[in-house]
Amino acid sequence: MATVELRFSALPEHVRTARLVAAAVARRAGVDEAVLDEVRLAVGEACTRAVGLHQSGGIAAPVQVTLIEEEKQFSIEVGDEAPGSVPGGASGVASDAEIEEDEMGLAVISGLVDDVEVIAGEHGGLIRMSWPTTPPAVALS
Template sequence: MATVELRFSAQPEHVRTARLVAAAVARRAGVDEAVLDEVRLAVGEACSRAVGLHRSNGVTAPIRVALTEEDKAFSIEVADDVPGAAVADADAAGVPVTGGSAVPAEDFDDAEGEDEMGLAVISGLVDDVEVSADEHGGVIRMSWPASSTTTLP
């Protein structure tokens, strides 16, 4: 299993770079060309959501993105450091949730429901999506089938 890790400050202009890196790594991992636009869009939504959460909640830690080539699959995890936001938004958007528990909405700023909409868009783009959270923050994990025998460096 090969993994590429990306960390960037919570600035909107870095989301484009994350999308480009995700598409390049997905292509190398063997994700079908027809699906690469979905990968770019889903990563863009997940990273934009994380950036928005960090900025609206005053979190200065970097956004973390892990791109992993697994056996016949390619997965991406986008992690934020806002406790409970991922679970509360995922519940509202109807996305599967593992671990953690929702915190009261007043305990974090979700940019007036935009995060819930972002998760709904991601779930529409990605068949295999999972949201988890704990007291340290949330993770959106997305995966796609990969057929290549090429491995990441």
């Protein structure tokens, strides 16, 4: 099992880097080429959500992205440190627009990824997404 960990400051400009790294590692892991756009989009949504939660909650900790390459699947975990992982951070006070945007982002992720799990806890949240991989073709000589 190979793992790549990425941590970045909760700034929107770093989301693009996370998407590029995720797509590169997914390709290397054997995720079907036709699915790579979905991987990029899902990671972008999850990272954008984490950045928004950190910014609205005044959280200085970095957003964490873990890319896990296993024998038959590739998983990505995007973690935040927002208590309860709801818009508004620790105060839990969020505008209707923030809540709607958060729900829309989660709906987009669910539409892109068949195997997705969203976990919210008092110390932060985690979005875990998985895709099947195909082993590399063996060249016969």
